[in-house]
Amino acid sequence: xxxIDLNHIRxxxxxxxxxxxxxxxxxxxxxxxxxxxxxxxxxxxxxxxxLLNIISGLIHPSHGQLLFNGEDVTNLSTQERxxxxxxxxxxxxxxxxxxxxxxxxxxxxxxxxxxxxxxVRETLEMIDLASWAKKKARGLTADQKQKIxxxxxxxxxxxxxxxxxxxxxxxDPHMKWVLRSQLKQLHQRFGYTMVYVTHDQTEALTFAQKxxxxxxxxxxxxxxxxxxFERPKHTFVGYFIGSPGMNVMPVKxxxxxxxxxxxxIQLPSPAMPVAAGKIELGIRPEYVRLGRLGIPVKIxxxxxxxxxxxxxxxxxxxxxxVIVGEGQDIPxxxxxxxxxxxxxxxxxxxxxxxx
Amino acid sequence: xxxxxxxxxxxMVLPVxxxxxxxxxIPLMTVVNYSVQDTFGNNQFFWAGTEWFEEILHSxxxxxxxxxxxxxxFIILAIEVPLGIVIxxxxxxxxxxxxxxxxxxxxxxxxxxxxxxxIWQVFGRVDIGLLGYTLAKLGINYNYVQNPMHAWFTVIIMxxxxxxxxxxxxxxxxxxxxxxxxxxxxxxxxxxxxxxxRYIQLPKMNRVLLIAVLLxxxxxFMIYTEPFVVTGGGPGNxxxxxxxxxxxxxxxxxxxxxxxxxxxxYFLIILLLSWVFYTIMTNYDAER
Numbered sequence: 001x002x003x004i005d006l007n008h009i010r011x012x013x014x015x016x017x018x019x020x021x022x023x024x025x026x027x028x029x030x031x032x033x034x035x036x037x038x039x040x041x042x043x044x045x046x047x048x049x050x051l052l053n054i055i056s057g058l059i060h061p062s063h064g065q066l067l068f069n070g071e072d073v074t075n076l077s078t079q080e081r082x083x084x085x086x087x088x089x090x091x092x093x094x095x096x097x098x099x100x101x102x103x104x105x106x107x108x109x110x111x112x113x114x115x116x117x118x119x120v121r122e123t124l125e126m127i128d129l130a131s132w133a134k135k136k137a138r139g140l141t142a143d144q145k146q147k148i149x150x151x152x153x154x155x156x157x158x159x160x161x162x163x164x165x166x167x168x169x170x171x172d173p174h175m176k177w178v179l180r181s182q183l184k185q186l187h188q189r190f191g192y193t194m195v196y197v198t199h200d201q202t203e204a205l206t207f208a209q210k211x212x213x214x215x216x217x218x219x220x221x222x223x224x225x226x227x228x229f230e231r232p233k234h235t236f237v238g239y240f241i242g243s244p245g246m247n248v249m250p251v252k253x254x255x256x257x258x259x260x261x262x263x264x265i266q267l268p269s270p271a272m273p274v275a276a277g278k279i280e281l282g283i284r285p286e287y288v289r290l291g292r293l294g295i296p297v298k299i300x301x302x303x304x305x306x307x308x309x310x311x312x313x314x315x316x317x318x319x320x321x322v323i324v325g326e327g328q329d330i331p332x333x334x335x336x337x338x339x340x341x342x343x344x345x346x347x348x349x350x351x352x353x354x355x
Numbered sequence: 356x357x358x359x360x361x362x363x364x365x366x367m368v369l370p371v372x373x374x375x376x377x378x379x380x381i382p383l384m385t386v387v388n389y390s391v392q393d394t395f396g397n398n399q400f401f402w403a404g405t406e407w408f409e410e411i412l413h414s415x416x417x418x419x420x421x422x423x424x425x426x427x428x429f430i431i432l433a434i435e436v437p438l439g440i441v442i443x444x445x446x447x448x449x450x451x452x453x454x455x456x457x458x459x460x461x462x463x464x465x466x467x468x469x470x471x472x473x474i475w476q477v478f479g480r481v482d483i484g485l486l487g488y489t490l491a492k493l494g495i496n497y498n499y500v501q502n503p504m505h506a507w508f509t510v511i512i513m514x515x516x517x518x519x520x521x522x523x524x525x526x527x528x529x530x531x532x533x534x535x536x537x538x539x540x541x542x543x544x545x546x547x548x549x550x551x552x553r554y555i556q557l558p559k560m561n562r563v564l565l566i567a568v569l570l571x572x573x574x575x576f577m578i579y580t581e582p583f584v585v586t587g588g589g590p591g592n593x594x595x596x597x598x599x600x601x602x603x604x605x606x607x608x609x610x611x612x613x614x615x616x617x618x619x620x621y622f623l624i625i626l627l628l629s630w631v632f633y634t635i636m637t638n639y640d641a642e643r
Binding site: 083084091109 | 534542547
């Protein structure tokens with residue numbers, strides 16, 4: 001297993017990138033710990049797969065260096081980097097048995113047969129397919145095939161990292177839970193460095209210790225699920241994570257107060273650093289209280305989703321979503337109040353630090 | 356719900372039945388009709404029973420033609436299938452080369468059979484043909500009109516030129532349908548070029564290869580026009596395949612009875628061999 005250093009990496013698919021727009025991946029400069037479980041989360045086209053392919057060596061970055069345990073691997077081939085990857089669609093060798101599928105990467109590396117047998121049996125136990133060893137791989141279900149893909153990585157004890165490219169896309173919902181928890185167990189038991197690409201926030205938040213949120217070719221925030229929820233660094237993180245996402249509204253700041261239209265809101269700390277640019281206030285629906293005190297709003301829609309209700313309210317031209325408990329009734333003259341600990345201030349979409 | 360049981364649905368298949376009757380059953384039955392009768396002209400027919408069939412099955416001329424067909428089909432399959440796979444593997448997967456290669460590959464397939472025959476007939480001529488003339492200048496005594504080996508060589512090369520493209524295009528279609536992830540996974544697993552071919556490309560081409568072999572076998576077994584135009588079945592009878600022989604009997608000698616019996620035997624052989632091929636290959640497929 002290895003620590004992964006992404007050293008000022010940038011990538012453009014076109015030949016002569018000039019402006020920032022030409023880059024599918026803008027400057028990425030981070031260090032990922034040995035044995036960490038990272039999820040790359042973001043919408044389609046945000047560059048997360050590009051970043052994964054740079055790590056696996058399928059793409060050579062236009063600029064920058066990639067280090068595994070401090071060693072420069074930028075110019076090494078996929079094979080030499082010694083990583084494992086599980087793809088979106090199960091990749092298995094149809095004509096081989098489950099056993100031979102797992103033995104394949106070892107045989108290609110000229111490992112002695114006795115050693116192969118030991119490793120393969122061990123891995124079959126780990127991925128829970130021991131009783132399927134002699135079966136042809138083609139007849140298996142999608143989740144079993146994905147386990148074989150994973151197993152072909154696990155069977156090599158010296159892999160630097162295991163990469164997952166949206167591996168649960170084709171798996172039935174109930175099997176997703178099972179596979180995800182098995183993955184987590186494997187990670188906890190054996191301490192693999194894992195990088196997991198997904199556009200599904202639940203998947204990312206349950207799998208990873210650190211979630212790397214990407215947007216428009218950039219890493220906008222790396223943090224624990226809690227950090228992403230409480231203190232989104234970018235308004236995008238605010239509304240991409242959470243259901244519904246964070247309410248973001250333009251405000252004017254003046255003397256420890258935020259002004260929305262004609263209403264004033266008390267900020268948590270009066271010593272707010274003055275920031276230039278477009279100022280916005282972000283607050284998650286979980287921190288908005290609906291009651292008889294605060295700012296008067298109109299109710300546009302109530303969505304009852306079972307465990308709670310989502311109330312879509314309107315404050316002048318601004319929509320504010322509020323999460324209300326199942327049992328709580330909605331007042332006839334509704335007002336909203338913002339819990340100060342849930343308020344974040346953004347300047348040009350980036351969170352103003354030191355609030 | 357109560358189910359209604361009656362046979363009215365059979366009326367639904369009536370149009371298809373009529374179509375099949377007029378397109379296949381009735382023409383085939385006329386041939387069957389001729390095959391069991393003898394005629395001396397004047398539209399007078401006499402019952403002959405299985406006489407023609409027995410005669411054909413015991414005729415050395417038929418055996419020789421059948422043997423030539425089998426050898427021919429075997430040779431062209433043994434060359435065209437591997438060659439087609441090799442060409443398909445080496446064709447570009449993206450960029451401007453793709454349409455260029457596809458058009459080049461499709462060209463021979465678009466040329467009518469008799470034109471292909473004519474092209475090669477002229478191409479191989481020692482006096483004016485590019486191939487024949489060049490070979491003659493190189494001191495090789497090439498003459499497909501007189502030398503049976505040269506005639507076979509010409510007919511086989513012509514068939515390879517005409518039909519390898521079909522195998523190439525089918526294999527290529529099989530190859531491009533393999534998702535990139537397979538190649539990437541193979542790289543990660545450290546697979547050699549041969550292992551990629553053996554465990555990814557070949558299994559994925561399996562089905563199209565089956566179709567390619569079947570089509571090429573049936574077509575080559577029924578070959579008529581090209582050798583007829585190039586060699587006319589000669590020199591001697593050396594390139595007289597079953598189809599050419601059949602036309603000689605039916606049109607040349609106007610022996611309707613033997614010709615009809617021969618057609619039926621010919622048809623049954625193709626049917627049988629295609630079935631055997633198909634069964635062997637699908638069983639092999641299922642086993643793996």
